[in-house]
Amino acid sequence: MPTMTETKATQPVDNNSSLSGRVFDTLNVVVLVGMALITVLPLLYVLAGSFAGEAEISSRPFFLWPEKFVTESYAYIFATDTFVRALLTTVVVTAVGTVVQLLLTFTMAYPLAKRYLPGRALVLNLVIFTMVFSGGMIPTYLVVRDLGLLDSYWALILPLAINPFYLIIVKSFFQELPQALEEAARIDGCNEMGVFFKIVLPLSKPVIATFSLFYAVAIWNDYMSPLLYISDPDKWTLQVLVRQLTSTDAATALSQMDRTWVPPEQGLKFAVVVIATLPILFFYPFLQKHFAKGVLIGSVKE
Amino acid sequence: MATDLAPPPPKAATETKKRKAGKVPLRAALRRYRWLYLMLVPGVAYFVLFKYLPMYGVTIAFQDFLPFLGYSGSPWVGFKHFEDLFSGPDFGRLMFNTLFLALLHVVIVFPAPIIVALMLNELRVSLVKRSVQSLIYIPHFLSWTIVASLTYLLFAADFGVISGWIRDVLGDTARVDYMAQEEWFRPLIILQQLWKQTGWGTIIYLAALAGVDPNLYEAARMDGAGRFRQLWHVTLPAIRPTVVVMAILASGNLLDSGFEQIWLMTTSLNRSVADVFDTYVYYAGITQGAISYSTAVGLFKGVAGVILIFGSNWLAKRLGQRGLF
Numbered sequence: 054m055p056t057m058t059e060t061k062a063t064q065p066v067d068n069n070s071s072l073s074g075r076v077f078d079t080l081n082v083v084v085l086v087g088m089a090l091i092t093v094l095p096l097l098y099v100l101a102g103s104f105a106g107e108a109e110i111s112s113r114p115f116f117l118w119p120e121k122f123v124t125e126s127y128a129y130i131f132a133t134d135t136f137v138r139a140l141l142t143t144v145v146v147t148a149v150g151t152v153v154q155l156l157l158t159f160t161m162a163y164p165l166a167k168r169y170l171p172g173r174a175l176v177l178n179l180v181i182f183t184m185v186f187s188g189g190m191i192p193t194y195l196v197v198r199d200l201g202l203l204d205s206y207w208a209l210i211l212p213l214a215i216n217p218f219y220l221i222i223v224k225s226f227f228q229e230l231p232q233a234l235e236e237a238a239r240i241d242g243c244n245e246m247g248v249f250f251k252i253v254l255p256l257s258k259p260v261i262a263t264f265s266l267f268y269a270v271a272i273w274n275d276y277m278s279p280l281l282y283i284s285d286p287d288k289w290t291l292q293v294l295v296r297q298l299t300s301t302d303a304a305t306a307l308s309q310m311d312r313t314w315v316p317p318e319q320g321l322k323f324a325v326v327v328i329a330t331l332p333i334l335f336f337y338p339f340l341q342k343h344f345a346k347g348v349l350i351g352s353v354k355e
Numbered sequence: 356m357a358t359d360l361a362p363p364p365p366k367a368a369t370e371t372k373k374r375k376a377g378k379v380p381l382r383a384a385l386r387r388y389r390w391l392y393l394m395l396v397p398g399v400a401y402f403v404l405f406k407y408l409p410m411y412g413v414t415i416a417f418q419d420f421l422p423f424l425g426y427s428g429s430p431w432v433g434f435k436h437f438e439d440l441f442s443g444p445d446f447g448r449l450m451f452n453t454l455f456l457a458l459l460h461v462v463i464v465f466p467a468p469i470i471v472a473l474m475l476n477e478l479r480v481s482l483v484k485r486s487v488q489s490l491i492y493i494p495h496f497l498s499w500t501i502v503a504s505l506t507y508l509l510f511a512a513d514f515g516v517i518s519g520w521i522r523d524v525l526g527d528t529a530r531v532d533y534m535a536q537e538e539w540f541r542p543l544i545i546l547q548q549l550w551k552q553t554g555w556g557t558i559i560y561l562a563a564l565a566g567v568d569p570n571l572y573e574a575a576r577m578d579g580a581g582r583f584r585q586l587w588h589v590t591l592p593a594i595r596p597t598v599v600v601m602a603i604l605a606s607g608n609l610l611d612s613g614f615e616q617i618w619l620m621t622t623s624l625n626r627s628v629a630d631v632f633d634t635y636v637y638y639a640g641i642t643q644g645a646i647s648y649s650t651a652v653g654l655f656k657g658v659a660g661v662i663l664i665f666g667s668n669w670l671a672k673r674l675g676q677r678g679l680f
Contacts, residue, residue, distance in 0.1 A: 071581075074582060077477075077582075078477070078479065081474050081477055081478065082478065082480075082483060084474065085471070085474055085475065085478065085483070085487045086483070086487065088471070088487070088491060088553075088554075089486070089487045089490040089491055091550070092490050092491050092493060092494060092550065092554065093490050093493070095505050095509060096493075096505075098509075098516065099505065099508060102508070110514055111513065111514045114516055114519050114520070115516045156397075157397055157398055157401055158398075160394045160397060160398065161394070161395060161397065161398025161399070161401075163391075163394055164388075164391040164392070164394045164395045165395070167388075167391060170388055170391055171381070171384045171388070176395065176399060179402060179407075180402060183402060183406040183407075185607070185660075185661055185664060186410070186657055186658075186660070186661050187406065187409065187410070187657060188406070188407075188408075188409025188410040188411075188412050188413050188653075188657075189409065189413065189636065189650065189653030189654060189656070189657055190614075190636050190637065190640065190641075190649075190653055191412075191636060191640040191641075191646060191649050191650045191653055192408075192409035192410070192411075192412030192413055192415070192650055192653075193405065193409040193412075194640070194641065195409075195412055195415075195646070196404065196405065196408050196409050196412065200404075211401075211405065212405050214401050214405070215398060215401050215402070220398075244390045245388075245390035245391050245394070246390045246393070246394065249394065270496055273498070274496075274497070274498030274499075274500070274501075275498075276498060276499060276500045276615050276619070277614055277615050277618075280618070281637075281641065292498055292500040293500075295500050295501065295504050296500050296503070296504070296619065298504075299503070299504040299507045299508065300503075300507065300619075300622075319514055322504070322507075322508060323508065326501060326504045326505065326508065329498070329500070329501060330497060330501050333496045333497060334493070337493060337496060340496065341489065341492065
């Protein structure tokens with residue numbers, strides 16, 4: 054598992070900082086800073102473009118600040134039913150989906166963390182096997198279809214309800230929790246369900262925070278599930294809409310389907326991409342922080 | 356470790372339980388741990404429904420599946436669909452495209468985070484290091500849809516920034532739609548993978564680098580090793596086990612081209628280079644309704660993946676490395 058560590062790596066140190074060493078250091082910084090710029094500049098450009106006028110986008114090659122600051126792209130997309138509906142759909146599906154995923158993952162991880170539970174090894178192996186082999190796209194599609202989930206929002210949630218990797222990490226985290234508290238609760242007459250909800254979950258807040266963010270990002274970003282399971286345009290998610298607006302093929306298909314469809318001005322494409330990216334960037338600092346805290350706890354001994 | 360109060364069954368219980376059927380109290384265990392088993396139920400139901408039912412569903416790869424006859428009623432045809440796949444006109448192209456992308460991935464995308472991690476490890480100013488890290492992790496969290504859209508906005512024929520630059524540099528006035536060009540498909544795919552995953556990929560190597568014993572560097576310095584010799588003799592051996600594990604994991608995904616990315620970058624004009632097993636399953640199964648045939652294609656890919664991951668694990672062990680399992 055990748056772990057986000059604030060690495061204080063032990064570095065090779067040069068005693069006599071030679072000329073070649075200094076040249077290397079300089080080059081190293083230049084290349085890495087260049088990499089960081091290549092990472093963020095496209096994002097900043099799209100942000101700037103979403104606030105620029107149509108003429109500016111097509112005439113200026115690259116800019117990080119629009120000459121004339123306009124919000125008409127946003128005004129337009131927020132005035133369309135399609136966009137507002139897709140945004141609402143995505144927010145609701147992400148919120149409900151994350152709760153379902155957390156509940157299923159954490160309730161399953163808890164018994165699996167109890168080494169003495171008969172049958173635990175069997176279940177664990179069955180879980181691990183799904184990480185190596187899967188039935189594939191079509192058999193899964195058939196199951197979803199037979200369950201009557203096609204064109205249902207649940208199709209965007211249930212097939213992805215438990216990520217086996219996350220399940221294993223949460224399980225390891227539970228194994229490392231001090232047992233004394235749980236025992237005390239049991240002596241007080243709590244059953245396992247009570248111990249789980251009253252003792253274990255409150256102790257797991259950082260891990261819950263981490264995995265709610267990870268699950269939320271996964272659902273928010275999911276494109277394959279709506280592609281496979283949703284055919285009703287009224288149920289499109291934001292990712293599907295972004296795709297429809299920024300692909301020539303899709304735009305053509307859309308205009309053939311709906312004669313009233315007017316190909317969007319470029320500014321709209323920028324604005325839609327920004328809206329679909331913004332929540333992720335907004336939560337990113339928390340993602341980074343909690344990932345370090347939450348996941349590393351799983352491997353720290355009492 | 357504190358002793359467990361509530362659950363003190365003998366250690367041997369789990370293993371020997373089933374053999375002494377009846378004697379060992381399975382029912383007692385069920386009663387004793389009823390809450391724990393109850394908590395397992397929703398999760399197990401999920402795995403049965405959405406993981407193991409589809410695995411049972413691969414049997415239709417050996418049938419001519421007809422929805423109204425179902426899994427048990429459809430006629431069995433043995434390996435017909437596999438023969439169709441291997442002898443069909445698409446197989447060579449699919450295999451070539453998939454393996455070509457895999458090769459590019461192994462040669463370019465896989466080593467990139469290792470190199471960047473080593474470079475980050477040489478940085479002395481921790482503020483620079485932290486800032487660079489924070490920025491290059493970002494794209495990992497963006498969807499492939501966003502990455503594809505960014506590519507479109509940057510490379511679009513009429514207003515794209517980068518296509519404009521390329522025009523200027525080449526002195527070419529023709530407006531090229533890079534997203535639709537066959538020869539640009541693979542470079543764009545690799546660029547996207549590098550942009551999205553390189554930064555995030557460094558994390559695991561940085562963690563390994565953080566675990567290197569400083570005394571080793573000290574000792575190497577005593578022996579007169581300069582910076583590059585320290586890198587060669589201390590740093591690289593330290594991250595080798597991590598590289599091996601990542602390589603084994605990656606080998607299982609060799610035939611996985613990444614459905615979403617490829618699908619989003621495929622246009623009607625670049626299908627000849629873009630079609631890989633992942634997207635072919637979608638076109639054949641969902642678009643054209645060849646349910647059994649596309650399941651066979653998916654199964655071929657899945658089985659090949661399992662063989663590859665176990666094979667490379669075996670190989671790693673033969674070569675004296677730790678391996679994954």
